[in-house]
Amino acid sequence: MLSKSFLLGSASVFLALVATGTARAEEGMWTFNHLPVSTLQKTYGFAPDAAWIQHVVQSSARLAEGCSASFVSGDGLVMTNHHCANSCLAALSDKTHDYFRNGFYSHSPAEERQCPGMELDRLDNISDVSARVTDATKGTSGAAYTAALQQVESELTKDCVNGDPTHWRCDMVSLFHGGQTALYRYRRYQDVRVVMAPEQGIAFFGGDPDNFSYPRYDIDLSMLRVYDGGKPVHTPFLQFDPMGPKAGELVFTSGNPGRTQRSLPASALAFQRDIVNPAIIGYLSTREGMLWEYSRQSPGHAKEAEDALFSIQNGLKSYSGTQAALRTGDIVARRAKEDAALQSWIDADAGRRKEYGQPFHDIEQAIAVEKTLFPAHLALRMALPGLAEDAMTLVDGASEREKPDAKRHAGYHEAQLGEVETSLGAKEPVYPQLETDTLALGLTLMRQTLGADDELVRTVLGTDSPEALAARLVKGTKLADPAVRVALWKGGQKAVEASSDPMVVFARRIYPAYAQMRERMLNEVTSPLHKAEGDIARAIFARAKAEGHADDIYPDATFSPRLSWGTVKGWTENGKDIPPFTDFAGMYRHATGSDPFELPKRWLDAKSKVDPATHVDFVSTNDIVGGNSGSPVIDRNGHAVGLIFDGNLPSLAGDLYYDISNNRAVSTDTSAIIAALRDVYNEPTLVHELIDGHQATTSGATKP
Amino acid sequence: MLSKSFLLGSASVFLALVATGTARAEEGMWTFNHLPVSTLQKTYGFAPDAAWIQHVVQSSARLAEGCSASFVSGDGLVMTNHHCANSCLAALSDKTHDYFRNGFYSHSPAEERQCPGMELDRLDNISDVSARVTDATKGTSGAAYTAALQQVESELTKDCVNGDPTHWRCDMVSLFHGGQTALYRYRRYQDVRVVMAPEQGIAFFGGDPDNFSYPRYDIDLSMLRVYDGGKPVHTPFLQFDPMGPKAGELVFTSGNPGRTQRSLPASALAFQRDIVNPAIIGYLSTREGMLWEYSRQSPGHAKEAEDALFSIQNGLKSYSGTQAALRTGDIVARRAKEDAALQSWIDADAGRRKEYGQPFHDIEQAIAVEKTLFPAHLALRMALPGLAEDAMTLVDGASEREKPDAKRHAGYHEAQLGEVETSLGAKEPVYPQLETDTLALGLTLMRQTLGADDELVRTVLGTDSPEALAARLVKGTKLADPAVRVALWKGGQKAVEASSDPMVVFARRIYPAYAQMRERMLNEVTSPLHKAEGDIARAIFARAKAEGHADDIYPDATFSPRLSWGTVKGWTENGKDIPPFTDFAGMYRHATGSDPFELPKRWLDAKSKVDPATHVDFVSTNDIVGGNSGSPVIDRNGHAVGLIFDGNLPSLAGDLYYDISNNRAVSTDTSAIIAALRDVYNEPTLVHELIDGHQATTSGATKP
Numbered sequence A, B: 001m002l003s004k005s006f007l008l009g010s011a012s013v014f015l016a017l018v019a020t021g022t023a024r025a026e027e028g029m030w031t032f033n034h035l036p037v038s039t040l041q042k043t044y045g046f047a048p049d050a051a052w053i054q055h056v057v058q059s060s061a062r063l064a065e066g067c068s069a070s071f072v073s074g075d076g077l078v079m080t081n082h083h084c085a086n087s088c089l090a091a092l093s094d095k096t097h098d099y100f101r102n103g104f105y106s107h108s109p110a111e112e113r114q115c116p117g118m119e120l121d122r123l124d125n126i127s128d129v130s131a132r133v134t135d136a137t138k139g140t141s142g143a144a145y146t147a148a149l150q151q152v153e154s155e156l157t158k159d160c161v162n163g164d165p166t167h168w169r170c171d172m173v174s175l176f177h178g179g180q181t182a183l184y185r186y187r188r189y190q191d192v193r194v195v196m197a198p199e200q201g202i203a204f205f206g207g208d209p210d211n212f213s214y215p216r217y218d219i220d221l222s223m224l225r226v227y228d229g230g231k232p233v234h235t236p237f238l239q240f241d242p243m244g245p246k247a248g249e250l251v252f253t254s255g256n257p258g259r260t261q262r263s264l265p266a267s268a269l270a271f272q273r274d275i276v277n278p279a280i281i282g283y284l285s286t287r288e289g290m291l292w293e294y295s296r297q298s299p300g301h302a303k304e305a306e307d308a309l310f311s312i313q314n315g316l317k318s319y320s321g322t323q324a325a326l327r328t329g330d331i332v333a334r335r336a337k338e339d340a341a342l343q344s345w346i347d348a349d350a351g352r353r354k355e356y357g358q359p360f361h362d363i364e365q366a367i368a369v370e371k372t373l374f375p376a377h378l379a380l381r382m383a384l385p386g387l388a389e390d391a392m393t394l395v396d397g398a399s400e401r402e403k404p405d406a407k408r409h410a411g412y413h414e415a416q417l418g419e420v421e422t423s424l425g426a427k428e429p430v431y432p433q434l435e436t437d438t439l440a441l442g443l444t445l446m447r448q449t450l451g452a453d454d455e456l457v458r459t460v461l462g463t464d465s466p467e468a469l470a471a472r473l474v475k476g477t478k479l480a481d482p483a484v485r486v487a488l489w490k491g492g493q494k495a496v497e498a499s500s501d502p503m504v505v506f507a508r509r510i511y512p513a514y515a516q517m518r519e520r521m522l523n524e525v526t527s528p529l530h531k532a533e534g535d536i537a538r539a540i541f542a543r544a545k546a547e548g549h550a551d552d553i554y555p556d557a558t559f560s561p562r563l564s565w566g567t568v569k570g571w572t573e574n575g576k577d578i579p580p581f582t583d584f585a586g587m588y589r590h591a592t593g594s595d596p597f598e599l600p601k602r603w604l605d606a607k608s609k610v611d612p613a614t615h616v617d618f619v620s621t622n623d624i625v626g627g628n629s630g631s632p633v634i635d636r637n638g639h640a641v642g643l644i645f646d647g648n649l650p651s652l653a654g655d656l657y658y659d660i661s662n663n664r665a666v667s668t669d670t671s672a673i674i675a676a677l678r679d680v681y682n683e684p685t686l687v688h689e690l691i692d693g694h695q696a697t698t699s700g701a702t703k704p
Helices: A037-044 A050-059 A086-092 A130-137 A142-161 A266-296 A299-328 A331-347 A350-356 A359-382 A386-401 A414-425 A432-450 A455-461 A466-476 A482-498 A502-546 A584-590 A601-605 A649-655 A670-680 A684-692 A696-702 B037-044 B050-059 B086-092 B130-137 B142-161 B266-296 B299-328 B331-347 B350-356 B359-382 B386-401 B414-425 B432-450 B455-461 B466-476 B482-498 B502-546 B584-590 B601-605 B649-655 B670-680 B684-692 B696-702
Strands: A020-022 A060-063 A067-071 A077-080 A120-128 A168-175 A180-189 A191-197 A222-228 A250-255 A553-555 A562-567 A571-573 A576-578 A581-583 A615-620 A632-634 A640-647 A665-669 B020-022 B060-063 B067-071 B077-080 B120-128 B168-175 B180-189 B191-197 B222-228 B250-255 B553-555 B562-567 B571-573 B576-578 B581-583 B615-620 B632-634 B640-647 B665-669
Touching: A050 A060, A050 A120, A050 A250, A067 A250, A077 A640, A086 A191, A086 A299, A130 A142, A130 A180, A142 A168, A142 A180, A142 A414, A142 A502, A168 A414, A180 A222, A250 A640, A266 A299, A266 A331, A266 A359, A266 A432, A266 B266, A266 B299, A266 B432, A299 A331, A299 A432, A299 A649, A299 B266, A331 A350, A331 A359, A331 A502, A350 A502, A359 A432, A359 A455, A359 A502, A386 A414, A386 A432, A386 A466, A386 A482, A386 A502, A414 A482, A432 A455, A432 A466, A432 B266, A455 A502, A466 A502, A482 A502, A502 A553, A581 A584, A584 A615, A615 A670, A640 A649, A640 A670, A665 A670, A670 A684, A684 A696, B050 B060, B050 B120, B050 B250, B067 B250, B077 B640, B086 B191, B086 B299, B130 B142, B130 B180, B142 B168, B142 B180, B142 B414, B142 B502, B168 B414, B180 B222, B250 B640, B266 B299, B266 B331, B266 B359, B266 B432, B299 B331, B299 B432, B299 B649, B331 B350, B331 B359, B331 B502, B350 B502, B359 B432, B359 B455, B359 B502, B386 B414, B386 B432, B386 B466, B386 B482, B386 B502, B414 B482, B432 B455, B432 B466, B455 B502, B466 B502, B482 B502, B502 B553, B581 B584, B584 B615, B615 B670, B640 B649, B640 B670, B665 B670, B670 B684, B684 B696
Parallel strands: none
Antiparallel strands: A020 A553, A060 A067, A060 A120, A067 A077, A077 A222, A120 A180, A168 A180, A191 A222, A250 A562, A250 A632, A571 A576, A581 A615, A615 A665, A632 A640, A640 A665, B020 B553, B060 B067, B060 B120, B067 B077, B077 B222, B120 B180, B168 B180, B191 B222, B250 B562, B250 B632, B571 B576, B581 B615, B615 B665, B632 B640, B640 B665
C-alpha cells in the first residue's frame, strides 16, 4: 500500500535528504508547471496542452493524511483507495457496525457520513518564491539559517492563507532541495464524507501476503464526497471511463508522491543501509509480532489492532524492500562514482569551488553527528506512541505558541495551528489495553536501544518498569477523550502546566530532552545537510545547464502534486513473463477460502453475474511512490481509466532510483470498479453518477 | 547469555563455514592437545604442564544442550550457569513450585531432582583420525564426498562407542575445516540433578536490558550433581577459590565455544551481512514481539513464554551485535584483501594451483546456489517449531533408519539414536495456546517470505489459513505427551506411516520438500563449501608452515573442549574507562525496584549481611563465544576463580574476529558465589562442599 508513511510521527526529523535526478525513459515525477512537453511529444506523439493540464490539476486532490485522490463527478464525488479511508471507517464503526469488514454503503446523501479529522486539499496555485527565500537566508548557516528559513516560511504562508486558514492551506515546498522554492496554495476542505467503501476483504484481498506483489486482485477503492457549507462542492472532474486502459497504452498519473531521494549521496545511502533501516526494520518487526499476538486474543482485539497492524506491516515491507535494494544492488557504489564526478566538476573551476564548496564532505560530517544522535532520536519516537505523542504535541505546542510565529518550529506556525487542533480533536477510538501494550513495548524498546543506565532512559522511566509506567499513564489519563485534548490545546501553556493528567506530566518530564534533541538534530544535522544538498542540487542544475540537458531534470518528491506517465505493461521476473492485467476468473481462482484469501460473501454470491474476462488490476511503468495511493490513472483524453493503489516489490526501491525493467505501479481497473458497483454491490445510483458526471437527484434539482 | 544457539533447530544446515585463524595476543580457542605452551611461557612466565592440563580436562564438562560446566567437588558437584539450567527448572516447576522465580534449594541428596533430558559429557580421549578420513573421501566430491564422509563417520563413531552408547559418546570433529579430523570420546552422563539454583531475579538481574552489557551484577549460577547408577560420580574437580581473581591476573577458560568463523571468505561474510542475518533478525524480532505480547496476557502466560522469550531475545542481541560489526566495521573489506593474498600465494606456484585450486571462486558459486535456496530453507525452519519439529524428527528419523547406517544423514547414525530418543522423550511441558500461536506465526512468516502462490507454501498450508491449520494441528495432536513421541519413535517407519495424528500427517506432507531441500543444500552448498574451506584451511596451513608460524594457528570453534586465556582487565569505551570488577554496593545501587531491576526479597533482606566491597562480576580478555556459558575461570593453580556467563557487546563480533581492545568475557566472581551461598541463601553444607571438595555426609561416610 502506497500511502505516505508517517510511521515515525509528524515531529520526526529523520534524514530528509532530497536532491535532483536526471530523467530516463518514463522516469520522473514532474511538477505541473514544468512538464517536459517536447520530450513527451517526441516519445509518444502526444503532449498535454494547457487546458488538459489545468483540467487534471483541478480534478486532482490530496488527502492530508498521506494519500492522493481525484474528483470523478461534478458533485464532489471523490475516488481514492480503500486504505486511504481506513481511519475513517475505523472511526465510524461501532459495536453494531463494522464498516471495515462489511463495507459502507450510503443510498442517499443523508446516509453519507463525515470522516472525523479527514482533510482534502485541491491545488489552487503555485508561485515561485525562490528569490524571496534566497534573500531571507543569505549569509546564514546553522541555527541562524534555520531561524531565517522559518521566519520567511511563516511570513509567506501567513500572507498566502490571508486570514482564512479554514478555506486555504499554503505549503512552502523546497524543490531541487532549495534550488527552487515554491509556495503551493490549496483550497482546503474539512468536511469529507464517505459514500461507499467495499469490504476490506476485496479491497485488500490477499492481505499482507499479497501486499506489494503481483499478479493481484484488489479493488482498493473508496468513494468520498466533499462538502462545503453543508453542500456538495462542484469542481472540474475526471470523466470515468468504464472500459479501463489497453495494453501498451500511454497513461498518466496525477498524485502526490511523498518523498524520494533520487540523488542521495553515497554516504547518506550507506548510513540508511547500515544504521537507520536496520533499526527501523527491527522496531517494526517487533511491533508486528506484538500486534499479531494481540490480535489473536479475541475478535475484539483483532479489530482494535487491525489498523495498526496494517500500517506496520505495510511499512515493514516498504523499508525491507528498500533495504534489500540497498544491500544487494550496486546503487551505493554507483552513487559514489556520481558523487565523485560532481565534486570533480566543482573542483575543476575556482568559481565553482567558491559557489558550491565541498558538499559531500559536509554531508559526511553531518552524518557523523547524526550517527551519535540517531539511537536516542529513534528511542524517543518509540517511547511516544499514541496518546503519549498527543501529550507531547500539547506540551510542545503550548511552548512553541509562546514564541513569535517566526521563531516557532515547523508545524506550529499560526497558519498550521488549525491543522494541529483538528488532528488532536479527531475522534479516533482509543483502546486502553492496546494503548498500554503499545506504550509499554515502546518504552521497553527504548531501554533496549539505549541501555538501562542511560540518562534519557532514567528520565523517561524513573524507577518504574515500562509495563508499570505504561499501565499507570494510560489508566490515569483523560486524553483518550478528544474534548479533553482540545481543551488542553486551547488552554495553552497555562493549562498544560497546570495539568495533573499523568500523560501530560510524563510528556512534560521528557520535554526538555525532546526539545534539546530537536535543536541538535536541526542545527547540527538537518540544516547542514539541507545546505549541502542545496549546494549539490544547484551544482547538478548548473552542470546540466552547461551540458545542455537542464530540461531532463525533475525534483525529488515532496508530497505535492506531480504528473508521471508510462505505459500499461508487464515485466519479466526470473525469466517468467508477468502479464499486465488480471481478471475476475483469476480472482476467483486465487480465493482459497482462508483469510486473507477469502472473498466476501457478496463476491461469492455474485460469481455468476460478473464477467470472468473483466480486468481487475493492471500494472504500468508509471514512476510512483508512497503518497501516490489513490492517484487516478488518466488517459490522453483526460479520462480516469484506473486507480493506483500499490507498487510491485521491485518498485519499493523507487525511493532511491527508478528502474524501468521491473518497477511497476499497480492499479485497480475502472472496468472492475464499474462491474463491482453494478453487479456486486447493486449501486446503480453511483454507477449513474460516474457515467453521467453528476448526481441523479442533485443534478436534476439544480438543472434549469 | 552465551549458551550455544540452536535457534534454528538441530536439522539446520545453515552455512557452517569454519576455517583457520592466526593468533594475536590472548586470541584463540586452543585444543588441549595443541597448546602453544612456549608462547604462553614467553608472554606470561607461566605455561600449564601436562598434569595441569589433564586435571583441567578431567574437571571440565559439556552440557549437551549447548553449555559448558566444571566439576567443583569430588562428589559430582557441577558448577554451570543458571541459564544453562533454564529448561530443567522450567520442567521441574509446577503450579505450586516456581523454581525459576523462587530458586531451587535442596538440603539433602534426596531433594536433588533429576533434570529431564539433561546430558553432561566429560572428555575422555582425543584421537587424530585425519588419515582415515582423507583415505575414505579421496577423489570424491559432491554427493559422493558427503556419502563417503558419512560412511567413515558412522564407522568411526560406532567403533568408538563400542556398543555402549549409554556411557560413551563419540563425535567426529573437523578441525581447520577438514585440515585435521579428530575423534572426541566423552564419558556420557544422563542422570544430572539440580542441587541449587538462585532466583532468576539475581541470576539474570537486569534482564534483557543488561544482557551483553557491562557493568553487570549477575550471579548466573546453578549447581548440579552428576549421578551414575544412582550414586554421585567421583571425578577430578577444580578446587573452589573463595577469593576470586585479582585485577591483571592471568586466567584460563576451559569450555566449549560453539562456533566461530574467523577466516570466513569475504563473499561468505557479505552473504551473511546482506541476506542471512537480516532475515534471521527480522524473524527473531517478530517472534520477540509476539512472545512479549503473549507474556502480557496473564502471569501464567508470562511463565509459559519466559523460556522462549529469553532465548529469542538472547539470539536477537547476538545476531544484531554480529550484524552491527559486519555493517559498520571494515572486516569484509579486510577479509577480501586477505582472500586475494592467499589466492595469489596459491596462484604463484603450479603445485599449489593443483593442490588448492580456486577455493574462493568455488565458494562464490556455492553461495550463488545458496542464495536461491535460502528463503525456502529459512521458511521451512519457521514452519516447524515445537511439536511440528518433533513430528518432522519422527518422520525423518523413521525414513533415515530404513537406510544402512553409512547412508544416513548426520544425527541419525546408530550411535546417535539414543540421543534423539532422549530428546524426544524429554518431559518439557507443552502449552497448547503458546504452541498454536508459535506455529501459526511461523506459518504466517513462511507465507510472507515465499508468497502465497509458492508451491511449498501451497503444500504446507493447503487451503487453510496459518491460524486455522495451527489450531487444528495442536488441538488434534497427541505429541505433547512424551510417551506418545517415544512410542512413535520406537515404532519406526511402520508406526509413523500408520499414524493419523494430525501433526504427523502434516510432517509427512511436508517431508518430500524437506528432504529435497536438505539434499540440495548438502550437495550443492554445504559439501562444495566444505571442500573449498578445506582447501583454504590447508593452504593457510601450508603457507603458515612455509613462513614459519604454524604454531600460531588455532582451529575455529566446534563446540568441543578448548582452552583460552587472558587477563582480568576493563576496557575503554567512548573515552570512558570501564573497570574490571563490580561489587555488591553497585548491585544495590543498580536496583530500581522495577522488573528486571528488582532484587529478589532474599537479597533485599540480606543487604546488611553482605560485604558491599565483595566483587560480583568481572571482565577479562579471554577469547570466548556462545557455548562457553558455564565455563570455569581458572587460575595458574588450577583453581576455580570465576564462572563465565556472558560477553560484552563488542564481543558479539567474536564469531568473526577477536579484538583485544574491547572484546571482554563477563564472569561471576567465586567470591560472590560464596557470599551468596553463605550470607543470602544460608547454604552452609554447599559452602562446605565447595571449600572442602567433598560432601559433608558422603565424605564422612566414606572416609576410613
